[in-house]
Amino acid sequence: MFKKALEKQKKAFQQIVDEKEKLIKTLTDDIEKKDEDYLKMLKQQKIDISTIIESMHDQYYNMRRIYLHELEEIEEEFKRERRAILDTNKNDIDSWIKKHNDSE
Numbered sequence: 001m002f003k004k005a006l007e008k009q010k011k012a013f014q015q016i017v018d019e020k021e022k023l024i025k026t027l028t029d030d031i032e033k034k035d036e037d038y039l040k041m042l043k044q045q046k047i048d049i050s051t052i053i054e055s056m057h058d059q060y061y062n063m064r065r066i067y068l069h070e071l072e073e074i075e076e077e078f079k080r081e082r083r084a085i086l087d088t089n090k091n092d093i094d095s096w097i098k099k100h101n102d103s104e
Helices: 002-103
Strands: none
Touching: none
């Protein structure tokens, strides 16, 4: 009878140990899976960040090129207007000088 009780207790203890080992294995597998998922996520984030940086770089240089072109157009228009004003002023001055000379 004592031997039966001891065998029963030994069996129960072995079941507890087996369940504990099974739980440890499950948790270890879960941790490994989560670690793998985390590494995949980090790699994808690295790719995403590189893509965003490249896109921002391209946008910056495109905008810079566009703004430089617009600035050149503004400068050219300013030069044209300045030349027109200078020509008008020169013609006015020449006209006044001619009138002054004619009146003398």
